[in-house]
Amino acid sequence: MLDRRHLLKLALAAAVPGAWRSGSALAQPKRAADPFTLGVASGPGAAGGVVLWTRLASHIQADIERASNLSTELYISAREKAPPPAPAIDVRWELARDESFRTIVRRGTAVALPELAHSVHVEVDGLGVGRWHYYRFLAGDAASPVGRTRVFGNGGATPARFRFGVASCQHYEWGHFGAYAHLRADDPDAVLFAGDYIYEGGPRERRFRTHPFPSARNLFDYRMRHALYKLDPDLQRLHAHCPWLLTWDDHEVSNDYAGDVGEEPGVDGAARRAAAYQAYYEHMPLPAATLVQRFSHVRIYRRVSCGALAAVTLLDDRQYRDRQACQPAGRGGSSIIDDEACAARRDPARTLLGAEQMAWLARTLEQGNARWNLIAQQSLFSQLLRDPVRRRFWSDGWDGYPAERARVLAALARANVRNPVILGGDVHSTWVCDVKSDFDDGKSPTVATEFCGTSVTSPASASESQFARAPVINPHVRFVDGARRGYLLAELTPQSLSVSLRAIDDATKRAPAISTAAAWTVADGKPGAN
Numbered sequence: 001m002l003d004r005r006h007l008l009k010l011a012l013a014a015a016v017p018g019a020w021r022s023g024s025a026l027a028q029p030k031r032a033a034d035p036f037t038l039g040v041a042s043g044p045g046a047a048g049g050v051v052l053w054t055r056l057a058s059h060i061q062a063d064i065e066r067a068s069n070l071s072t073e074l075y076i077s078a079r080e081k082a083p084p085p086a087p088a089i090d091v092r093w094e095l096a097r098d099e100s101f102r103t104i105v106r107r108g109t110a111v112a113l114p115e116l117a118h119s120v121h122v123e124v125d126g127l128g129v130g131r132w133h134y135y136r137f138l139a140g141d142a143a144s145p146v147g148r149t150r151v152f153g154n155g156g157a158t159p160a161r162f163r164f165g166v167a168s169c170q171h172y173e174w175g176h177f178g179a180y181a182h183l184r185a186d187d188p189d190a191v192l193f194a195g196d197y198i199y200e201g202g203p204r205e206r207r208f209r210t211h212p213f214p215s216a217r218n219l220f221d222y223r224m225r226h227a228l229y230k231l232d233p234d235l236q237r238l239h240a241h242c243p244w245l246l247t248w249d250d251h252e253v254s255n256d257y258a259g260d261v262g263e264e265p266g267v268d269g270a271a272r273r274a275a276a277y278q279a280y281y282e283h284m285p286l287p288a289a290t291l292v293q294r295f296s297h298v299r300i301y302r303r304v305s306c307g308a309l310a311a312v313t314l315l316d317d318r319q320y321r322d323r324q325a326c327q328p329a330g331r332g333g334s335s336i337i338d339d340e341a342c343a344a345r346r347d348p349a350r351t352l353l354g355a356e357q358m359a360w361l362a363r364t365l366e367q368g369n370a371r372w373n374l375i376a377q378q379s380l381f382s383q384l385l386r387d388p389v390r391r392r393f394w395s396d397g398w399d400g401y402p403a404e405r406a407r408v409l410a411a412l413a414r415a416n417v418r419n420p421v422i423l424g425g426d427v428h429s430t431w432v433c434d435v436k437s438d439f440d441d442g443k444s445p446t447v448a449t450e451f452c453g454t455s456v457t458s459p460a461s462a463s464e465s466q467f468a469r470a471p472v473i474n475p476h477v478r479f480v481d482g483a484r485r486g487y488l489l490a491e492l493t494p495q496s497l498s499v500s501l502r503a504i505d506d507a508t509k510r511a512p513a514i515s516t517a518a519a520w521t522v523a524d525g526k527p528g529a530n
């Protein structure tokens, strides 16, 4: 068994340029097969710079094909076997001002460790704000695709404009990720991904396509699943196009998990979560500082600065939450709960973010002074009554933790946060809401604006009539659409935030058509969408 503390040390060392003395102990093979099959990616670094990511996986396509030819029993016995010993691999990287790498501003060598699935996380600081940089990796005689990245802002340096996509819920079995070709053409500065990057379940019938893997349980499974998703060419190209700001939701581990407890008692737990978190880190452009305590705790909540223009606060509402209130007997996960029958829902002691993250959020909001404050999290933040007569709520979202929502609103008010905008995903539908200081009092002030984006491929779970009723029962809901897949495109300037719903015609098409289905603006100083 691998010593995970040792592994964490390796991961931290591998991410620091120059910390590794590369030499004869590290393999530098000549490779016939392209090792850069999963593309490249970048994201904000821990110290105001960038993280450059790739993973060397020459044989992943063949591995997936081999897995698809195994029976479930053979697959399960194969995944329990220890992997054959593999060497660490030296990977050179270059960062340049231009796409053809004539003006290289940084270069170095990182090490791709077998313990981390030969992933590479390079952190580059001190780049300066605003200018696009181009990066690539070199191993043996192979070169990776070229990625583009930049630092958005810090301190006084501020971009005049920040354009970003909001995406969530890319389910392999429900379609291709062709929406991302359109998002790339919209030329965003960044992509904000709000969760459900993979779906962990086994293949199901009556979906658009299937994959060969049983429900993910261990590191082998989660690595395979991430690789399967990362092979999508439109996903790869969008990662190469610009940095991604990432948070996760439940399906990166398991449906509706809370803390380290999943839906299925007995199989879900701390070990499964640690395996899923490790695979997530291995496949994402995240700083090594993310790894707080082996892989049992991975800190992804953070704040990303766009200078004086904006700050993006990324929250994690999965890792630290209490279990959903009033769970059905014998299982974990969510349900629709009746407020009268479930007093636990309102228990102020129950937490969604965890006390530490909540305190960090309050502190961060107090210290910030950006003009726009984007709070990116997993789900629908505003209250959603599901029934005009009985107070019934879905227990997995913020409605299952109303005291925590009140604490977030109180923190926003206390810090007098300028232009708070809440962004999310998870519900496979588009929602625009006036965030009320008291959702049960329609006359209470609108204190923030919410845009909850639709899924890339995952279908909505509610019916058309349920969507149609929602704004009638919940007047603070200004717009809802359950029919469309796609993403939100947002553009920030000092004066306004404009958001449009970019809808694809069919998620099962490799190259779907795109249209703008709706558009809104939020004016500086005036919460609420118009």
Ligand code: FE
Binding pocket: 169, 195, 196, 251, 426, 427, 428, 458
């Ligand atoms: Fe989802």
Ligand code: CA
Binding pocket: 195, 196, 249, 250, 251, 426
């Ligand atoms: Ca979800």
